[in-house]
Amino acid sequence: QIILCLVTPDETPLAAREAAKAIAPGALYCDMTSVSPDTTREAAALIERAGGRYVDVGVMSPVGKFLNKVPMKGSGPHAAAAREALGAYGFELEVVEGDIGQASAIKMVRSVIVKGLEALTTEWLLAAEAVGVTDDVVVSLKGKWPGIDWAEKGDYNLGRMMLHGKRRAAEMDEAVRTLEALGVSARMSAATRDWHRSVGEMALPTPEGLREKLRLVRAGGVSTA
Structure with missing residues (x-):
């Protein structure tokens, strides 16, 4: 069985x-x-x-x-x-x-960076969109990391948060617990958890295109402050 x-x-x-x-x-x-x-x-x-x-x-x-x-x-x-x-x-x-516990440790530490990058991407995109500099920042990032399509990555990451944010916030609760048990500060992981939860709890649809996703999230009241 x-x-x-x-x-x-x-x-x-x-x-x-x-x-x-x-x-x-x-x-x-x-x-x-x-x-x-x-x-x-x-x-x-x-x-x-x-x-x-x-x-x-x-x-x-x-x-x-x-x-x-x-x-x-x-x-x-x-x-x-x-x-x-x-x-x-x-x-x-x-x-x-x-x-x-060893396999879970690998998964949890991996989640710190994977979910953290998703949250950080959403944070900078919302800020850039609010001030109207999204395209400029994307061009600048491509110059430093030419192998990454930042607009495509942002579209994917934000879509994942919109669909799975609540579940991923619960996962990040466990990541925070993992770090604290190791004596490592979980400040950034706690912020990652909060971003995933706030986006996920909005229960928004996931339209095609980064700009439309950003519009819905901003209209839903997620603050860039």
Whole structure:
């Protein structure tokens, strides 16, 4: 038996508690939720006590783009067994060294930069649009980083925040928890969380084009201050 847990980060402990009530002995419980190593270990304890085999799985890219070929990392004593079991269904799980929590640590630290860049991109675009210098800034950025299409990247990043901001804010709560447990300041990650939450809670449609997205977000009341 293979169980895939894909819930919002705040529901991870509840999902593990409910699964523990009915899990078959020896069943693989692949927790693919984006949570901190501490939250992962809490869920693992519940599953292991019930006789299941907990696997810490970090999903490293958007699933919609790759489907079952999405890059994943797994850790813990049952990660190799999960790689074999999931491989039968076309999944590709890379086993990383370390105990339960290691794969989640990779995912969380990655989220600091990925979600942080999304929030920072939205922040500068809203400010640039408010003062009417978006095109000028894009040209300037292209001169420094010619390999990046900043308008296209901004369109993609803002669209992701509009669609998934609330869920990603919950993920950034876990990233903040991860950093604080490591003794690292989470000031920027906390701000990233707030940006994702504020954009996501507006529940806006995601129209084609960067300018239209920016117009909707600005009209919705997100401040650039």
